Amino acid sequence: MQKRPFLFFVVLLFFIIGLLPVLSMLLKSIMAEGRFSLEAYEGILTSHRQWTLMGHSMALSFWVMLLTTIVGVPLGVLLGKTNLPLRRFFIFLFVIPLLIPPYITAVSWFDLLGREGLLSRLIGPSFAGMSSRFLFGLPGCVAILFTTFLPIPILLTMVFLRTVNPRLEEAGKLVSGWRGILKGITIPLILPGILLAAMLTFILSFGEFGVSNFLRYGVFPVESFTQFSAFYNFKAATAAAVPLVLVTFVVLLSEAGFLREKTFRLRPSAETEDLPLIALGTSRNGLFVLVTLFGFFLVIVPILVLIVQSANIQAYAEALSRAGDSLLRSLFYAVIGATSLTLFGFFSGYLIQTKTFRYWRAIDFTTIFLFALPGTVIGIGLISLWNTPYTNFIYGTLWIIILGYLAKYTALTSRITVNQLTQISPAMEEAAQVAGAGWFRRLIFIIIPLARRGLLAGWIVGYIFSLRDTAITMLVYPAGHDTLPVRIFTLMANGSAQLIAALCVMLILATLLPAGILWLIANPLLRKAKR
Amino acid sequence: MLRSLLNRKFLLMPLSARTGVMIFLGLIILIFGCNKKKEAANTVTVYVSEDQVFSEPVLKDFEKETGIDVRAVYDTEEAKSTGAMNRLIAEKNNPQADVYWANEPIRSEVLKQKGIAASYFSPQAKDIPNVFKDPRGYWTGFSARARVLVVNNRVKDTPQSILAYTDPRWKGKAVIANPLFGTTTSEIAALYTIWGDKRAEAFLVAMKKNGVTLSTSNGESADFVAAGEKDFSLVDSDDAVNRMRQGKPVTMIYPDQQENGLGCFIVPNVVVLIKGAPHLTAARRLIDYLLSKETERKLAFADCAQIPLHTAVEIPPELKPLSELKVMQVNYAEVAKKMIEIQPFLKAWVGF
Numbered sequence: 009m010q011k012r013p014f015l016f017f018v019v020l021l022f023f024i025i026g027l028l029p030v031l032s033m034l035l036k037s038i039m040a041e042g043r044f045s046l047e048a049y050e051g052i053l054t055s056h057r058q059w060t061l062m063g064h065s066m067a068l069s070f071w072v073m074l075l076t077t078i079v080g081v082p083l084g085v086l087l088g089k090t091n092l093p094l095r096r097f098f099i100f101l102f103v104i105p106l107l108i109p110p111y112i113t114a115v116s117w118f119d120l121l122g123r124e125g126l127l128s129r130l131i132g133p134s135f136a137g138m139s140s141r142f143l144f145g146l147p148g149c150v151a152i153l154f155t156t157f158l159p160i161p162i163l164l165t166m167v168f169l170r171t172v173n174p175r176l177e178e179a180g181k182l183v184s185g186w187r188g189i190l191k192g193i194t195i196p197l198i199l200p201g202i203l204l205a206a207m208l209t210f211i212l213s214f215g216e217f218g219v220s221n222f223l224r225y226g227v228f229p230v231e232s233f234t235q236f237s238a239f240y241n242f243k244a245a246t247a248a249a250v251p252l253v254l255v256t257f258v259v260l261l262s263e264a265g266f267l268r269e270k271t272f273r274l275r276p277s278a279e280t281e282d283l284p285l286i287a288l289g290t291s292r293n294g295l296f297v298l299v300t301l302f303g304f305f306l307v308i309v310p311i312l313v314l315i316v317q318s319a320n321i322q323a324y325a326e327a328l329s330r331a332g333d334s335l336l337r338s339l340f341y342a343v344i345g346a347t348s349l350t351l352f353g354f355f356s357g358y359l360i361q362t363k364t365f366r367y368w369r370a371i372d373f374t375t376i377f378l379f380a381l382p383g384t385v386i387g388i389g390l391i392s393l394w395n396t397p398y399t400n401f402i403y404g405t406l407w408i409i410i411l412g413y414l415a416k417y418t419a420l421t422s423r424i425t426v427n428q429l430t431q432i433s434p435a436m437e438e439a440a441q442v443a444g445a446g447w448f449r450r451l452i453f454i455i456i457p458l459a460r461r462g463l464l465a466g467w468i469v470g471y472i473f474s475l476r477d478t479a480i481t482m483l484v485y486p487a488g489h490d491t492l493p494v495r496i497f498t499l500m501a502n503g504s505a506q507l508i509a510a511l512c513v514m515l516i517l518a519t520l521l522p523a524g525i526l527w528l529i530a531n532p533l534l535r536k537a538k539r
Numbered sequence: 540m541l542r543s544l545l546n547r548k549f550l551l552m553p554l555s556a557r558t559g560v561m562i563f564l565g566l567i568i569l570i571f572g573c574n575k576k577k578e579a580a581n582t583v584t585v586y587v588s589e590d591q592v593f594s595e596p597v598l599k600d601f602e603k604e605t606g607i608d609v610r611a612v613y614d615t616e617e618a619k620s621t622g623a624m625n626r627l628i629a630e631k632n633n634p635q636a637d638v639y640w641a642n643e644p645i646r647s648e649v650l651k652q653k654g655i656a657a658s659y660f661s662p663q664a665k666d667i668p669n670v671f672k673d674p675r676g677y678w679t680g681f682s683a684r685a686r687v688l689v690v691n692n693r694v695k696d697t698p699q700s701i702l703a704y705t706d707p708r709w710k711g712k713a714v715i716a717n718p719l720f721g722t723t724t725s726e727i728a729a730l731y732t733i734w735g736d737k738r739a740e741a742f743l744v745a746m747k748k749n750g751v752t753l754s755t756s757n758g759e760s761a762d763f764v765a766a767g768e769k770d771f772s773l774v775d776s777d778d779a780v781n782r783m784r785q786g787k788p789v790t791m792i793y794p795d796q797q798e799n800g801l802g803c804f805i806v807p808n809v810v811v812l813i814k815g816a817p818h819l820t821a822a823r824r825l826i827d828y829l830l831s832k833e834t835e836r837k838l839a840f841a842d843c844a845q846i847p848l849h850t851a852v853e854i855p856p857e858l859k860p861l862s863e864l865k866v867m868q869v870n871y872a873e874v875a876k877k878m879i880e881i882q883p884f885l886k887a888w889v890g891f
Contacts, residue, residue, distance in 0.1 A: 123766060137766075224755050330595065397633045404635055487584040487635060488610030498591045498613040507592075 011447040015364050018355040019371060026378045026415035029389030030253075036392055037246035048243035049250070058228075062251060065214055065228040067146060072153045072213040077206045080158050084165025085190070086295065090286045093296050099162075101303045104311075106159040107519055109476045109493050111218035112512045114152050115500075116310035117143060118222075119317045119509060126313060149225045153213050155306055160212075161205035168201030169194070174284050186286045208380070211256050215382035218478055218497075228252055229382045246392075249385040256380045260373065311516065317509035327510035334495040335518060338475055341406060341491060345413040345474030350467045352414055353421020358455070360422065361429040372422070379419035383479025386415050390484050404486050412480035417473045421466040428462025429455070464530050468523045475519050492518065583607055583821035585638040586623035588614045589808055593843040594640060600837070601828045607821045612636070624650065627813065631655055637822035639811040640829065644671070645725045647678040647809045648875030657814040659823060663830035667848045668861075670868070671807050680807030681830050682838040682845035685793060685864065686726050687803060689764050689779040690771040692788040698771050700795045704746040711750035712770040716757045718743075718885050722775055723757070726804045727885070728878035729869045733801065743888055753889065765789050775806065780844035780857050791857070793864060802865040807848060808838075 037048050083102070087095050105113055120126050121139035128136030142148055172194055180189040195202075217229035228251060288295060318324065328335075359365060360372045378386065390412055394403040402408055432455065440450045456463065478493040485494060496511045587594045591613040598609045614623045624646045627639055631653065639656075641647050650656045651673065658676040671680030690697045703709050716723045731739040752769060754760045760772035761779060765787035779791035795801040810829045816822045828834060835847035839854045846861055847854060854860060 123762065391629060395629060395633065400633065403633075485612070486610075487586070487612045490613070495591075503592045 012364060014447075015355060015359045018352070018359070019365070022352065022356060022371070022374075022414075022418065025411050026386075026418065027374060029386065029393040029415065030378075030381070031389075032393040033246050033385070033389040034250070034253075037243045037250075040243075048247040058248070061226050061228050064146070064226055065252075068149055068153070068220070068225070068227060069210045069213040071146070071150045072157060073206050073210040075150065075154045076158050076161050076209045077202065079154075080161025080205065081165050081202055083158075083299070084162040085169065085194075086299065087162065088166030088169045089194075089283065090288050090295075092288060092292065092299065098299055098303060099166075101307050102162055103159045104307050104520070105155045106157070107472050107476065107523075108516050109218060109478050110152060110156045110216060111222050111478065111497070112314075112515060113155055113310055114148075114219045114222045115508060115512055116313045116317075117148070117152060119505060120309070120313045126316065144223050145225055148223050149220055149227075152219050152223075153216060155310075156219075157209045157212060158306070160209050161202065164201045164205040164208075165198060168198035170283060172197050177284055190286075207259050207262075211259050211380040214255055215252060215380060215385075217382060217384055222500075229384055245388055249382065249388065252382050252385060256377060260377055260380065311513075314509045314512050314516075318506055318513050320506055320510075323504075323506040323510040324514075326507055327514055330499065330507070331492055331495045331511055331514070334490055334492045335514060337489065338492040338515075339518060339522070341409055341413075342471045342475040344406075345410055345417075346467045346470035348410055348414055349417055349421045349470030349474070350463055352418050353423075353466050353470070354425050354456075354459075354463060356418060357422040357425025358429065361426045375419035375422050378415050379417065381416075383412075383416060383477065384483065386412060387480045387483030390415070390480070403484075406486070406489055408484045408486065409481050409489065409491075412484055413470075413474045413477060416477070416480060417470060420469050420473060424462050424466040424469060425459065428459045428465075432458045464527070468527055472519055472523055476515075581607055581821070582610060583638060583818050583825050584610045584612075584636045585640055585825060586612045586614075586627060586636045587640045588623050588646075589640055589642040590843065593838065593841050596841070597829070597834055597837060601825060605824060605828070607824065609825070627655055628653060634813050634815045634817065636813050637816035637818045638825050639813060641678075641809045641811065643722055643725055643806045644678060644680055644809045644871045645728070645875045645878055647673075647811050648872050649879075650811055651677040652875070655814055657812045657816065659812040659826060661823070661827050661830050663827045666850060667830070670866075670871075671805075671848055673872075678809045678811045679826070679830055680809050681848055682835045683805045683807035683848055683861070684722070684775040684777055684843075684845055685803045685805055686722065686773060687776045687779050688771050688792040688794050689761050689774050689782065690790050690792055691764050691767055691769070692790060693767065694770045697790065697792055698794075699792060699797070700800065701773055702742075703771065704751055704773075705742060705749055707749065709749065709770060711752075713749070714752040714754050714760045714763045714769040714772045715746070716754050716760050716772075716774070717889060719882075719889055721757065722806050723773070724878055724885070725806060725874060726773070728874045728881060729804050729867060731877045731881055732869055732873045733867070740884065743884075747888065761789070776858070777843040777845065781842055783857060784842065784844075793859065795867075796865045800865060802867040804867045804869070805846075805861075805864075808845070 038044060038046060040047055086092055087099055087102075092098070118125065121136075121143045122128070123136050123140045125136065125139070127139060143151075176193050176197070177189050180193045184192065215229055217227070220227040220229070228248065318327075356371060356375060360368050365371070390408060391403075393399075394408060394411075396403070402411065436454055436458065437450050440454050445453070475491075476493060477491075478497060481491050482494045482497060485491065490498070492511070492515050496508065496515065499511065500508055585598065587598075594613070595611070598611060601607065602609050612623055612626065623639065624641065627634075627636060627650060630636070634655075639647070639650065647656065656677040659679075660676045661679060664672060664679045664681075667680060671683070673679070688698055688701070688703075698706075698709065704713050704715070718724055718727050727739070727743070730742065734742070752763070754763060754772075757772075757774040757778045760769075761774050761782050763769045764772050765782045767788075773794070776791065779789065782789050783791065793803045795803060808829075810826050812822055812826060832847070832849045832852050835845075835849055835852050836854075838845040839847055839852065839858060844855065844858055846858055846864075848861060850860075850862065
């Protein structure tokens, strides 16, 4: 009985933090002078421009989904199920673009392919004109979002591969080679994972705003942001966000419907430590070179471009003097955000995994729904709800930013917790319960120690996503509380290319270094303690 | 008695409830602890629409010279320099800002009309021409940009008037920033107030007929001209000076300087005191600082190359002093009003 009231309190808090701002925003958009009115929505249905923007968003999301799936799934199989050399390194390499704000990747490609980019200086202005036309528009947006979201199908393919029972594949070996096994057994079994990755990529691309804005490709989230920021039309901004909400809702609903009966396969098989690997044979070296080249162009080149562009001590000195305070603030907020996300994610993950409430699926769905929702929508919702004289202690302080992080990213830490808890035998908790231990005691002395690796991973993921957030923070940050990604965004207006590149390198280091160091120090300790 | 009862009750609670209460109390302490406001007199909150790269050094200098802590919200170019103003409107009943530093006067007029601006006559503004000040002290201009023609150097007979946009000689060779946003909107609204609706609309229609290209910003227009893709464009003087300082093959022309010419449209920065400002004294000090000759000198030599409105302020060689320019004679309040009126026409013109 102890845990239900506490977990109910967590659900209530999440409702207030995450869902209430979105609901409040929707409610205000359908009211005019105290009466029900759909005036704000009429423009959306009647304007040709809105349909064009919707078409752009759909096209962008579709191409990103298609390309990431086509490339990501084979790459996931290659990295997760073969004897390719340096697999761990490649996994780390391909995950990097997901960890940095997509518009930073856009900046680096712009520095390379823009009218005055590095290639223009090397090859000539005629090439620059062509590459610039490619970059500014649908192809450029697709290319950058492809780079950013490619890790999703790679990682999900690898995770789902670990859930396939090796005995099925061993049985397959009796009648076929690996090609036949993959085609007839493995891929059909991990199909839910592939679909999940495709859908996630679709809705994340659909809600992305920074890249399209930077590359001047009109999409729906930019419209919502512009309605709020350039016209101060709160209702029109909400109305412009509603199609995004609806598309996200439909995609998630179909995903839930399709995967409902298949999610049991997410549980790792008992033999996860001894997954049968595919021996690549003679093609091993060729594939190794191919993956190396792909990783080089996709991940290393953009980072190198930023480093080359900013290779000047003065640029870094100026970057530090202009944004040193924002960098420190970003780190501080990311630590608070990560800690809050770990706590929240742990409890929501626990109640989802233990199915404490009958509506556990709704909670799971809500966290993912908010994660998929564009940051601008959540930002507008937060302003709509908290900007009152009575709630100034939230709206006027850093807490409005932390609430934004909680609303948007709880799904990540919650899912990590669920994944971790599935690996802990329920018998442990039951034995303690029989011995008379209360729920909190069981949590503190049994569950949390056993789930500590998941908690650490959750904290690091929370840290990274809090640190890279731009869309929510930019809309709600109180005066003097801007973060480094926001500072980079505002300095882009007439800031020198060197300065912007130096700031981007600083942000990448601030993201990767603390998270990497923490993982390198804490992970072996936790493994040792487990043994 | 009460305390001991509370203590006993607290101890009798189950561990989960005790932990819950402690987490809740911890959160409250954390929230209110971090919310402790700094000494009011020593802080000023300013919302800024001028590009951060130019405005921040000025605000830093103010901090150094006065010891007053400046907390700023900067706009982004992507928000078309109106995000800060929109936050001011959203916060009308609960003002967070003390001062608004706008990069043009039109939206300050909107703030005045919405009752968000407060009146303040700064002693530093005495020498600033009246056309750049609100007569009731709701806003005051300083450091201006001129709307100029940036022309590629390969063009021999350069355009000297904005009417070149409708001249068949320049068919398909001109570019202009989207008139729904920024200073281009302001200039078009200014033309409406001078020419009247009929002539201004005819000008826009003729411009479109003459194959003008639309860009997303003045900066992009200047880049098109610098790259030789277009012959000329109407941009802000800082966009032109910026490209010239980068060594791009462009020239800056102040348009319509002939005897009966319209003159060039001047877009001053504007500072506004916010009604109900939480830090009034510090806000007035910041306004005085921004309106000083020294700030105007700094902004003239910065990359934004803005023209001082005070007389006898040193300027870089690329700029002409205000006294040597034929300036378009407009009433900014009327321009602000007109800007809202012409939105539907402009939206249709752009093709929204």
